[in-house]
Amino acid sequence: MALLKSTGLCKYFGGVHAVDEVDFEVEKGEKVGLIGPNGAGKTTLFNVITGFLRADSGIVEYKGNNIVGLRADQVAQMGIARTFQIPVQFRGQTVFENLLAGHIKEERKNFWHALFNTRDYREEQERARQKALEVLEFVGLADWKDRLVDVLPDGLRRFLSLGRVLMMSPELLLLDEPLAGLSEEEISALLSKLDELQGQGTTIFMIEHRMKAVMRFCPRIMVLNYGRKIAEGSPTEVKDDPVVINAYLGTREG
Amino acid sequence: MNIRDHFRIGVWENVKLGRNATLVALILIIGAIVAGPYFIASRWQHILIMWCLWSIAGISWLVILKVGEFSLCSAAFLCIGAYSSSVMTLKLGCPFWPALIAGGLISGIFALALGVVVFRLKGLYFLVITYLFAEMLRLGISLTGYLGGGTGLYGMPEPGNIGFITFSTKQGWFYLSFLLLLITAFTFRRVEASRIGRVYSYIGMAPDLAESLGVRIMKYKVQAFVLGGIFTGLAGVVMAHYFTGISPESFTLYPSLVTQLVAILGGVPYLVAGPVVGAIIYSAVDEYVAAISGLRPLIVGVLLVVIIFFMPQGIISRLRQLFGKGREAKS
Numbered sequence: 073m074a075l076l077k078s079t080g081l082c083k084y085f086g087g088v089h090a091v092d093e094v095d096f097e098v099e100k101g102e103k104v105g106l107i108g109p110n111g112a113g114k115t116t117l118f119n120v121i122t123g124f125l126r127a128d129s130g131i132v133e134y135k136g137n138n139i140v141g142l143r144a145d146q147v148a149q150m151g152i153a154r155t156f157q158i159p160v161q162f163r164g165q166t167v168f169e170n171l172l173a174g175h176i177k178e179e180r181k182n183f184w185h186a187l188f189n190t191r192d193y194r195e196e197q198e199r200a201r202q203k204a205l206e207v208l209e210f211v212g213l214a215d216w217k218d219r220l221v222d223v224l225p226d227g228l229r230r231f232l233s234l235g236r237v238l239m240m241s242p243e244l245l246l247l248d249e250p251l252a253g254l255s256e257e258e259i260s261a262l263l264s265k266l267d268e269l270q271g272q273g274t275t276i277f278m279i280e281h282r283m284k285a286v287m288r289f290c291p292r293i294m295v296l297n298y299g300r301k302i303a304e305g306s307p308t309e310v311k312d313d314p315v316v317i318n319a320y321l322g323t324r325e326g
Numbered sequence: 327m328n329i330r331d332h333f334r335i336g337v338w339e340n341v342k343l344g345r346n347a348t349l350v351a352l353i354l355i356i357g358a359i360v361a362g363p364y365f366i367a368s369r370w371q372h373i374l375i376m377w378c379l380w381s382i383a384g385i386s387w388l389v390i391l392k393v394g395e396f397s398l399c400s401a402a403f404l405c406i407g408a409y410s411s412s413v414m415t416l417k418l419g420c421p422f423w424p425a426l427i428a429g430g431l432i433s434g435i436f437a438l439a440l441g442v443v444v445f446r447l448k449g450l451y452f453l454v455i456t457y458l459f460a461e462m463l464r465l466g467i468s469l470t471g472y473l474g475g476g477t478g479l480y481g482m483p484e485p486g487n488i489g490f491i492t493f494s495t496k497q498g499w500f501y502l503s504f505l506l507l508l509i510t511a512f513t514f515r516r517v518e519a520s521r522i523g524r525v526y527s528y529i530g531m532a533p534d535l536a537e538s539l540g541v542r543i544m545k546y547k548v549q550a551f552v553l554g555g556i557f558t559g560l561a562g563v564v565m566a567h568y569f570t571g572i573s574p575e576s577f578t579l580y581p582s583l584v585t586q587l588v589a590i591l592g593g594v595p596y597l598v599a600g601p602v603v604g605a606i607i608y609s610a611v612d613e614y615v616a617a618i619s620g621l622r623p624l625i626v627g628v629l630l631v632v633i634i635f636f637m638p639q640g641i642i643s644r645l646r647q648l649f650g651k652g653r654e655a656k657s
Binding site for chain 1: 513516517520521522524525527528531532534535536537538539540541542543549
């Protein structure tokens, strides 16, 4: 059974078919790339899957359960983590506090425990801090721990965004252009982290515009254009597909 | 090293207070607070009472701002607290203390019911609907005969004496307000220092990001609203019984503006200290300006404009900057 599966998924904005009858499957432990020209509906597809937008028709199954109609926070609770195209951060807070945010869904001690600083609450917070330290080390931001996130360079913000979703111990990672704005060295650093995660069993589904990198990293690529899935297959198959070339370069006139 | 650094290091960092010295200082401060009201003029007693009450309402308003919404209904919570306890004591013969607790709780229940509705809206829409709620409530009360209509309710009883504390003079009211302020300050200090406050800031800062991490936004927003509602309601109860009379006219837009004013004066980054600092300035200015009534809104307006223009982050941030301990120092 596929980990994530959509059937006939549609999302319309007025007359625009942002996502149009999309079917796909992502198997557990896979690395799948999602590419397509600007405005193809890639981010909209992610927003529909993660509950930020509601599908107009079709279903999305996660581990066999339909997740269409769930709120974004409920989708997150199920173990699906996403990052955003713009690496949004919680401004005015430190890098460490930004990481702790990713752990909130794991925390079960309620308001009163937190208010009265009970032992259970303190232990839970201590676990969160331990985990944040590990993640900080993993994404290579240990030196930035207590700096305000506002002063973090753009490249490192991508690493912080990744770190924050890792705090959620996700089974499925939806990454929206995780490589945008990164240098070559940073790209290989980030991809090797992702490889390591995949080795531990995390499934990765990523939107990406950096063709070389995504072709190298993902054994399977899906192509979206005008909301429709126009191709799917290994990087070489996709690269040579005339339909895909057309979508990116346009039809030759005359 | 300039003169300021000398001052800072010399006074604050080289002086280590022993445990005994701290204890003595604490006893002196508590002594000053307990004995204080007997030595100061009645006018200043009044200022201190209003300081406590506006601080409570200001902190309650600020916690709602922390989850990212600008509310305009502090007056409504004050009003609900004040009317609940007034009705209970005047019409149902309930003693003051249970009425005080009930006033806070009823206000909290209203906040819960209102919160689940109004937090479906954001930004300006939220601001407008909270204001409309406050106005609807005020007009509704002025049309209800049982609640005294437009004339209001008068002659609320004062609580009985507790030992040497009497409520027929201002001292008792000061102790009560100050105790409430301490409880409020403790509660919100814990909120700020714990996960609760962090989640509030996450939501206020980047709601979509917070939601993507599994935070149920509505729950925390309503929670902050209810917290604010309860404490503002308690302040409302004390106001009603301290003034021994209320009318719908007491709960116009003005008190809502004052709660914001005190928070903004002190500085919105400081959930507890901000409103506490802002409220002492407001209460003193108000008391000395209130004599020239008619000018009150003008002077309050001028105060707000000056603060927002010259120190948009409030007085505390400005002072910290002056002494080189601004927020930037954190990085």
